[in-house]
Amino acid sequence: MSFTGTETYVATDDLQLAVNAAITLQRPLLVKGEPGTGKTLLAEEVAKSLGKPLIQWHIKSTTKAQQGLYEYDAVSRLRDSQLGRDSAKDISNYIKKGKLWEAFTADEQVVLLIDEIDKADIEFPNDLLVELDKMEFFVYETGATIKAITRPIVIISSNNEKELPDAFLRRCFFHYINFPDRATMQKIVEVHYPGIKQQLVQDALNIFFDVRKVPGLKKKPSTSELVDWLKLILADDIPEEVLTSRDTTKAIPPLYGALLKNEQDVQLLERLAFMHRREQK
Known part of the structure; x- marks a missing residue:
């Protein structure tokens, strides 16, 4: 299994090498480059080339790392409890799965895109260190540990708007997409x-x-x-x-x-x- 580009995406030799190296090392591939050089599209084409589902997590300035894991809707549970609904008895009914949870528990290996990670707060990458390294996280509300069934292929894009922490960079395979000649x-x-x-x-x-x-x-x-x-x-x-x-x-x-x-x-x-x-x- 290796990425060689697709009919609709021209991948240079060094980009193909980077994608395949990240897959071999089971490390996230951190891709930087000028806007418009195909960083986001790369994840779509890798998924297409390898015949794998694609899960996309598009980062905004307000996005928190916790949202990629799960979110607990305590307000809805309290309201349902006050209304006497049976669903309030099971806390799992109020936990919304994030993109990492979806990728970890998918029936087959997926390609996970974390798009424009540099848009988020500077602490965002650090908050995902353990999850991306060990491919697991703990759900405090239920006491369950969510562990990846099959390690996803993780592609992370950045427009270089912010410097990423060294601890995060150490866990990634890095590639800069040069502007095409x-x-x-x-x-x-x-x-x-x-x-x-x-x-x-x-x-x-x-x-x-x-x-x-x-x-x-x-x-x-x-x-x-x-x-x-x-x-x-x-x-x-x-x-x-x-x-x-x-x-x-x-x-x-x-x-x-x-x-x-x-x-x-x-x-x-x-x-x-x-x-x-x-x-x-």
């Missing part, structure tokens, strides 16, 4: 748009990588944004000469809203174009 990007485009004209791809990639090279950009366009931009170009049937001409006095590419996501970057390119026009006079 031109050859890899061509393969990605071909996966999304089979049979697309190669000249159109080359011209689009020229503009895309030129924009990424502009110093001072607040947010560089990502892989997913390139895919969206090409979709618009194909949908609007923009003539190839619009991309081929590459008028350097017009730094803003057509349909730039798919590539640039804030006004500062748009204004930056407009200023560069204005400066270039002045130099040519």
Whole structure:
């Protein structure tokens, strides 16, 4: 059992190696990289490739580690008790299973995605150390210990918004997804748009990588944004000469809203174009 990518996901050799190493070591795979480089999608494709169910836990700034284990609804139990309902006698009726509980007790090995772990409080990773290491946790309300039947394949994504604790990092196999080079990007485009004209791809990639090279950009366009931009170009049937001409006095590419996501970057390119026009006079 090894991951080699899928028909819809281009995985580089080093990424395949990282996934398979984490599976062999039975360690969580911690994946970092620029937003839009396919970190979340990786878990979906690993599950698809290996034929395993996927359980996703998307982390927010308010998410607590305990929610991944279970939550006890004491208020509902108290209300039902006051109403004389029989369900109140069994405390297990008021325990909601979290994503880790689901993954631990699944009938078969699953892929568990803990997505954007750096969004949570700094203590969040530390609060999951024992659970991810020993693959078990204790339910205080019932006195039961929930232990993984089959150790899940754990993939953890991070956008590097916060530094993760050393103790947490020691328990993970780490991989940084480098931004795709031109050859890899061509393969990605071909996966999304089979049979697309190669000249159109080359011209689009020229503009895309030129924009990424502009110093001072607040947010560089990502892989997913390139895919969206090409979709618009194909949908609007923009003539190839619009991309081929590459008028350097017009730094803003057509349909730039798919590539640039804030006004500062748009204004930056407009200023560069204005400066270039002045130099040519």
